[in-house]
Amino acid sequence: MILTLLACSGSDLELGDANNFAYSATLDPTIVELAELNDSEIHWDELSSDLLDHELSPGAITELSVAVFGGYPLEELLDLLIRDELPQSALSLFVTSPPNSPARFSDFGLQNDELHPEQYFEVGSGIWMMTWSSGEGATSATERLLVLEPTVDGPTSATLPARGGELQAKGDFLSLTRLAAPAGELVGVDWSALTVDAQGGDLPLQQIDQLRVSWLPGTDLAQIGEEFVDLESKLEADWKLPLEGRVSAELSELEGDEDFTGFTGEGTWLLSLSCERCSLPVPSFVGVVEVD
Amino acid sequence: MSPVTLILSIACSGPSADIQELQIEVDDDVVTRVHVSWTSSEATIARVDFGVDGLDQSTPWEDSPTTEHHAVLLGLPSLTTARLRIQEQSGALGEDEEVSTGLLPSSVPAFDHEGEEFANWSLLPVSADGGDHSVLVLDGLGQVVWYDQPPTSEFGSFTAELSPDGQSIYYLQNDSVARVRLDGSERENIDLAGWDVHHDLTLLPEGGFAILGKVEGLVEGDAVSGDLLVEVDEDGQERVVWNFFDVLDQLALDAVDLKTVDTGMDFSHANSLTYDADADAYLINLARLHRLLSVDRSTGELNWYLHGAGTSGLEFQPDRLLMRTHDTDLGPEGLLVFVNNTEDDECSWVARVKLEPAFERASLLGAFDSEVCRDVFALGSAHSNDQGGALISWSTEGVLEEIDADWKSRGSISVSLGHAFGYSYPLSSLYPP
Numbered sequence: 062m063i064l065t066l067l068a069c070s071g072s073d074l075e076l077g078d079a080n081n082f083a084y085s086a087t088l089d090p091t092i093v094e095l096a097e098l099n100d101s102e103i104h105w106d107e108l109s110s111d112l113l114d115h116e117l118s119p120g121a122i123t124e125l126s127v128a129v130f131g132g133y134p135l136e137e138l139l140d141l142l143i144r145d146e147l148p149q150s151a152l153s154l155f156v157t158s159p160p161n162s163p164a165r166f167s168d169f170g171l172q173n174d175e176l177h178p179e180q181y182f183e184v185g186s187g188i189w190m191m192t193w194s195s196g197e198g199a200t201s202a203t204e205r206l207l208v209l210e211p212t213v214d215g216p217t218s219a220t221l222p223a224r225g226g227e228l229q230a231k232g233d234f235l236s237l238t239r240l241a242a243p244a245g246e247l248v249g250v251d252w253s254a255l256t257v258d259a260q261g262g263d264l265p266l267q268q269i270d271q272l273r274v275s276w277l278p279g280t281d282l283a284q285i286g287e288e289f290v291d292l293e294s295k296l297e298a299d300w301k302l303p304l305e306g307r308v309s310a311e312l313s314e315l316e317g318d319e320d321f322t323g324f325t326g327e328g329t330w331l332l333s334l335s336c337e338r339c340s341l342p343v344p345s346f347v348g349v350v351e352v353d
Numbered sequence: 354m355s356p357v358t359l360i361l362s363i364a365c366s367g368p369s370a371d372i373q374e375l376q377i378e379v380d381d382d383v384v385t386r387v388h389v390s391w392t393s394s395e396a397t398i399a400r401v402d403f404g405v406d407g408l409d410q411s412t413p414w415e416d417s418p419t420t421e422h423h424a425v426l427l428g429l430p431s432l433t434t435a436r437l438r439i440q441e442q443s444g445a446l447g448e449d450e451e452v453s454t455g456l457l458p459s460s461v462p463a464f465d466h467e468g469e470e471f472a473n474w475s476l477l478p479v480s481a482d483g484g485d486h487s488v489l490v491l492d493g494l495g496q497v498v499w500y501d502q503p504p505t506s507e508f509g510s511f512t513a514e515l516s517p518d519g520q521s522i523y524y525l526q527n528d529s530v531a532r533v534r535l536d537g538s539e540r541e542n543i544d545l546a547g548w549d550v551h552h553d554l555t556l557l558p559e560g561g562f563a564i565l566g567k568v569e570g571l572v573e574g575d576a577v578s579g580d581l582l583v584e585v586d587e588d589g590q591e592r593v594v595w596n597f598f599d600v601l602d603q604l605a606l607d608a609v610d611l612k613t614v615d616t617g618m619d620f621s622h623a624n625s626l627t628y629d630a631d632a633d634a635y636l637i638n639l640a641r642l643h644r645l646l647s648v649d650r651s652t653g654e655l656n657w658y659l660h661g662a663g664t665s666g667l668e669f670q671p672d673r674l675l676m677r678t679h680d681t682d683l684g685p686e687g688l689l690v691f692v693n694n695t696e697d698d699e700c701s702w703v704a705r706v707k708l709e710p711a712f713e714r715a716s717l718l719g720a721f722d723s724e725v726c727r728d729v730f731a732l733g734s735a736h737s738n739d740q741g742g743a744l745i746s747w748s749t750e751g752v753l754e755e756i757d758a759d760w761k762s763r764g765s766i767s768v769s770l771g772h773a774f775g776y777s778y779p780l781s782s783l784y785p786p
Contacts, residue, residue: 147770149751153728198484270459306456338459340771
């Protein structure tokens with residue numbers, strides 16, 4: 062019976078929305094109170110792990126930023142943020158700073174405009190979010206975040222908790238329709254029919270800039286889903302292909318430490334499509350390959 | 354050329370000439386641009402009619418009779434199948450053909466459209482968090498139909514303009530101005546290193562352009578940064594037209610203007626430049642000083658200035674202050690000014706101002722406030738369109754809004770978090786007038 066559930070069309074893998082895993086996440090940042098209209102300090106030199114609670118040292122941080130959002134209650138804002146559906150119009154202020162510790166509001170600016178906390182950081186002025194980022198350019202990543210709440214007579218300094226783990230996420234690999242592929246063959250992959258991403262949102266095909274095939278020895282898909290955020294460390298073989306303006310590729314194009322020679326019948330094969338430029342570090346598509 | 358290529362040899366009986374060696378090719382660099390070439394048995398003047406739902410667009414007629422034809426289809430969205438038909442002046446030639454455009458690069462953002470379809474195309478510079486910026490043309494539904502991608506930098510281009518001949522897009526990039534033909538046949542990078550080019554450019558009717566640069570000077574004994582206006586003609590010859598420090602004494606600076614003078618500061622902060630053809634003058638917006646200056650193009654002398662609160666310069670008594678302003682536009686209905694916000698008014702808006710410098714006065718004719726409060730903390734523009742309305746770029750909110758002749762909103766185009774817009778222009782056509 063399971064054969065009737067497999068998505069297989071000729072020898073190519075034609076990806077459809079039913080082949081995609083489902084991703085769900087919650088973001089629960091620390092909220093600190095700070096005195097309104099004051100140039101407060103934020104200490105973060107004890108930072109030791111990232112949003113997923115993976116080890117991270119302060120030296121990895123390349124930039125700090127403060128973003129102010131209006132128009133959404135915090136819970137809805139965080140939900141839109143982790144779904145990558147927040148419109149730019151929610152942003153009412155954005156300023157950056159070198160990674161000074163402690164950081165002061167007055168360190169932040171954009172071009173020649175400085176942030177003036179004595180003028181703007183006040184009760185009712187929106188949701189103030191401070192973020193710590195690593196890397197440069199299009200592949201920079203948000204490592205930590207803190208919500209700053211202006212209050213009357215609040216403290217004038219705050220500390221970022223050393224350990225992160227504000228982002229909890231898991232994947233569902235049990236509900237998807239598996240992709241069927243022959244063993245040991247270098248078939249093609251076509252994802253032109255995909256319309257929604259792993260969170261159920263629109264999937265603009267142009268955003269896909271990487272195809273990835275990964276192998277891990279375990280076969281318990283429920284466990285793989287539960288440990289999704291740590292999946293990277295469990296992969297024992299991994300091939301990638303950068304993409305630009307494409308909706309199909311040949312598996313023979315994949316690049317890795319060794320040549321990809323096709324799927325085998327052991328362990329679990331995952332085929333993913335992702336947007337490495339996007340702010341959300343979650344693949345748009347992850348399918349499980351059933352090897353014939 | 355793209356692998357998406359159709360090569361058809363058709364020997365059909367057209368009204369006066371046969372089409373041979375027809376090639377329809379999607380452009381490699383811009384996957385929404387399509388090249389159509391063919392030969393004809395007799396010299397003819399031809400064009401291509403094309404479109405998605407009907408043949409509602411046309412390339413321009415060729416200039417003179419020829420047997421070697423080439424047309425470029427502009428304005429198609431990505432991943433779209435279009436129909437096309439070759440026309441010569443005496444009628445259609447050959448059969449209708451189809452072509453499918455390609456997939457946009459991953460660095461080009463997707464847009465959401467709400468409301469009515471925009472009446473014009475939109476020329477839009479987009480800055481992306483992470484540095485992959487783009488200069489785009491959107492259709493009325495917010496679909497990208499043309500794009501160019503400046504080199505990665507901290508900020509993208511703040512402005513892009515269509516040349517007066519309708520054939521090229523000019524935009525600012527690091528220490529230079531890029532000129533890119535819409536049909537892809539030419540691109541040029543005009544080096545302006547040394548001027549510290551910033552914010553805006555304005556194109557000149559005879560060709561060439563003017564830009565804003567930086568210059569050092571003294572204010573109250575402090576060494577500060579001011580602005581220059583530099584013209585660059587079609588041959589690349591540069592000419593300094595105006596220096597902020599030459600008119601400093603004519604601006605009636607008051608205690609508020611001088612309150613925060615500090616060594617090294619960006620004192621005048623010019624942030625927009627508009628050519629006034631009627632007066633052969635430039636309008637220069639000095640944001641920090643809340644003054645809009647008219648500067649004579651030939652002499653660089655100050656014609657007049659408008660203070661946003663009317664405390665000096667032209668007689669002006671606005672009921673809403675024009676403070677913290679960005680781009681300006683001289684349209685048939687008056688001067689449009691994008692107003693960012695003030696301590697008292699956090700919502701950005703667009704002002705329409707009647708200028709009467711001959712009578713040394715100005716007046717506020719109208720205002721447009723978006724339905725929701727748009728707090729644009731940087732940039733922002735409003736430019737008149739050919740429908741009597743305007744295209745507004747709520748820059749840091751990542752929203753374009755088109756308003757009609759009654760200054761009512763027709764619709765909006767928005768983008769996801771991580772993108773901001775520069776100064777944006779409505780385009781009535783992607784082909785020369």
